[in-house]
Amino acid sequence: MLPLQGLRVVEIGDGVASGIAALILADAGAQVTRVVPSDSGGSMGSPVDQSLRARGKHSMAANLDAAGARAIQDVLRDVDILIEETRPGTLGKLGLGYEALKSENPRLIYCSISGYGQTGPMANEVSQDLNRLGATGLLEMAANGTGGPMVPGGRTGDIAAGAFPCVMNILLALRARESTGEGCYLDLAIADTLFTFAYDRIGSAALTRPGSDPQGTLPDRASPRYQLYRTADDRFVAVAAIEDRHWDNLCERLELEDELRDDARAPEETERALAAIIGARSAAFWRDKFENRDLCCSVTDTLKEALSNPQFQARGLFDQKINFGGGEVTAVATPVAPQFRGEASDNRAAAKDKTGKILETQ
Numbered sequence: 001m002l003p004l005q006g007l008r009v010v011e012i013g014d015g016v017a018s019g020i021a022a023l024i025l026a027d028a029g030a031q032v033t034r035v036v037p038s039d040s041g042g043s044m045g046s047p048v049d050q051s052l053r054a055r056g057k058h059s060m061a062a063n064l065d066a067a068g069a070r071a072i073q074d075v076l077r078d079v080d081i082l083i084e085e086t087r088p089g090t091l092g093k094l095g096l097g098y099e100a101l102k103s104e105n106p107r108l109i110y111c112s113i114s115g116y117g118q119t120g121p122m123a124n125e126v127s128q129d130l131n132r133l134g135a136t137g138l139l140e141m142a143a144n145g146t147g148g149p150m151v152p153g154g155r156t157g158d159i160a161a162g163a164f165p166c167v168m169n170i171l172l173a174l175r176a177r178e179s180t181g182e183g184c185y186l187d188l189a190i191a192d193t194l195f196t197f198a199y200d201r202i203g204s205a206a207l208t209r210p211g212s213d214p215q216g217t218l219p220d221r222a223s224p225r226y227q228l229y230r231t232a233d234d235r236f237v238a239v240a241a242i243e244d245r246h247w248d249n250l251c252e253r254l255e256l257e258d259e260l261r262d263d264a265r266a267p268e269e270t271e272r273a274l275a276a277i278i279g280a281r282s283a284a285f286w287r288d289k290f291e292n293r294d295l296c297c298s299v300t301d302t303l304k305e306a307l308s309n310p311q312f313q314a315r316g317l318f319d320q321k322i323n324f325g326g327g328e329v330t331a332v333a334t335p336v337a338p339q340f341r342g343e344a345s346d347n348r349a350a351a352k353d354k355t356g357k358i359l360e361t362q
Helices: 016-027 047-054 066-075 098-104 129-135 156-180 190-207 244-254 267-279 283-290 303-307 310-314
Strands: 008-013 031-036 057-061 081-085 109-114 184-189 226-230 236-240 297-299 321-324 327-330
Touching: 008 016, 008 066, 016 031, 016 047, 016 057, 016 081, 016 109, 016 156, 031 047, 031 066, 047 321, 047 327, 081 156, 098 109, 109 156, 129 156, 129 190, 156 184, 156 190, 184 190, 226 267, 236 283, 244 267, 283 297
Parallel strands: 008 031, 008 081, 031 057, 081 109, 109 184
Antiparallel strands: 226 236, 236 297, 321 327
């Protein structure tokens, strides 16, 4: 029996955070019904994106209006968990808020995911991943070589600060419900969770002089030990030799001049020397040079290279496929351990009618 088998989950909205959170629950055996607003104006992402998030779920389309609310209410009867990612207050106006549903189903665990939470002066501010990363200082912490912020790849906030803590808090709520017999309301703000990623800098803030930027346990962006260096063929080497033993090993491997090995003396000079050494050779050369050398240095991979990496292939991360457009695409790799994952992670993709609306799939 799978850990969440028998639990009924309803997901409302078209967000990445709620979609991935519900997908994780489905992978662990929960029965998930995905309610997607049919009047969302194309904000649901590409068709393949929709299908990737719809895997293992039943799906239905419903407008977020009075008629749609009645249809959604039928789906919500006796559910264990509701995950919603709509504008704060939207479901409450339709009679689908927590207090209204709790009166009929006190065991309900109701999780609202939003950018900035259900309360506070920014609660109703529209935002995407990049806005929240900017609002929490994380973009400024990840400056590029020119000193400016970078646009990060992937959906860091939506997934790591949205979907994952959603699942974690739902599991905690389920554990509490075993004792009390009652559910609860979870107000999960993606921006709130993003501050966890800066815990070391926040913790050291009290120790820094007024007006300075607190530094955490990682070297700052000026350190030659923690940088990206361009190779001769325009690839990049990730140097993360934070610990002295790794730094010493790297200096030996690169045959760095003795006076430059003390990176605290003249960090910019040391960084220029590393850039010149690494920039003189190809990525293939450095991949061979660094492999299994206890350096914390590696050549950065493209996503295509990562997907074919023998390490990840051996762990079966991309074995699962879904049917789409007459072919197959790689399914979302959720962090559910294999022994807790069921065949709900099967090949079902959301069916659509001619207008692109998601229909009920079995």
